[in-house]
Amino acid sequence: MDMSTILLTAEFAQYSAHRRIMSGSMRPDVVSALGRHIRETRGRAGLTVEALANRSAVSRRMLTQIELGQANPSVATLDRVAAGLDTTFAALLGVAVDSPPHGVEIWATANGSWAFLLSAVDTADSSIELWKWMLAPGDRYEAAGNPTWPPSIHHVLSGQLEVLSSEEPRLIRAGESAQVPLAQTHTYQTAAHEPCVFIAVVSVPRPKPTPASTGSIPNC
Numbered sequence: 001m002d003m004s005t006i007l008l009t010a011e012f013a014q015y016s017a018h019r020r021i022m023s024g025s026m027r028p029d030v031v032s033a034l035g036r037h038i039r040e041t042r043g044r045a046g047l048t049v050e051a052l053a054n055r056s057a058v059s060r061r062m063l064t065q066i067e068l069g070q071a072n073p074s075v076a077t078l079d080r081v082a083a084g085l086d087t088t089f090a091a092l093l094g095v096a097v098d099s100p101p102h103g104v105e106i107w108a109t110a111n112g113s114w115a116f117l118l119s120a121v122d123t124a125d126s127s128i129e130l131w132k133w134m135l136a137p138g139d140r141y142e143a144a145g146n147p148t149w150p151p152s153i154h155h156v157l158s159g160q161l162e163v164l165s166s167e168e169p170r171l172i173r174a175g176e177s178a179q180v181p182l183a184q185t186h187t188y189q190t191a192a193h194e195p196c197v198f199i200a201v202v203s204v205p206r207p208k209p210t211p212a213s214t215g216s217i218p219n220c
Contacts, residue, residue, distance in 0.1 A: 026107045030093070032069040034078060037092045039067040041085050056084025075106065083207050088127040090120030096127065103132065112136040112195070127204045135161070135189060135196045145184035152180050152202045159196030162189050172198070 042052050049067075053060045058080055065071035066081065075089060082089045090096040093104050095117050103118035118130045135141065154161065155177040163170040165186040172178045180186065190196035 026072050026075075027105055028069075030104060030106060031066075031072060034092055035067045035069040037094075038063075038081055038085070041087065041092070042067075045085060047085075052081070052084050056080040056082075058084075079204070088120070088122050088204070088206065090117060090127055090129055091122055093117065096120040096122045103130075109136070109139055111139050113139040122206075124206070126206055129202045129204060131200045131202065133188075133196075133198050133200060135159075135198075137190050137193050137195065139189070141188040143182070143186060145182065145186070147183045148205060149182040150203050152182060152200055154178055154180055154201075155199045157197045157199065159194050159198075160191035161196045161198050162191035163187070164189070 103116040108114040113136045116132045120129045161172040
């Protein structure tokens with residue numbers, strides 16, 4: 001792996017830190033649609049699978065599986081692929097251009113938790129995403145810290161949301177809104193024996209892809 005690939009991989013790793021999602025799976029129809037859109041966008045851009053793999057710091061094997069709808073990638077991996085195509089995860093879903101009335105259900109857990117990407121606005125520097133979450137008792141969402149990300153905005157519709165970090169636990173009750181700093185690792189969970197439904201607005205900085213390098217990419 002050459003130095004340009006190492007630097008690009010490090011940038012994408014920092015960029016996508018907050019996309020590490022708890023156990024659960026992405027909907028098969030979403031996986032299939034994303035694979036098709038990625039393949040079509042790559043073709044229009046005149047990129048080979050290898051070139052996009054290098055630009056996005058994702059292995060060729062994983063990228064091929066994503067395009068064929070045979071993988072269940074994390075949103076972090078899809079963020080990197082989107083950035084390699086000079087677009088965003090939301091745009092690949094069609095949410096950033098013409099949002100479905102109820103958004104797109106991205107993933108769900110066996111315990112009943114789910115997350116919908118409701119809408120998004122893309123700018124040259126960031127993708128501003130509107131999410132709706134339901135966390136069932138016993139489920140948790142954990143995200144690594146990233147000092148380059150601005151705070152996210154949360155509003156709890158029902159239940160109680162507990163935010164855990166190295167600081168004191170923070171409780172957001174139904175009807176309350178709060179900013180959540182994203183500079184350090186934190187975990188979301190319901191604070192009571194009932195589901196918690198909340199809205200989150202997240203500003204995702206967009207890294208600038210660099211020309212494809214020739215170094216090998218680690219499996220992702």
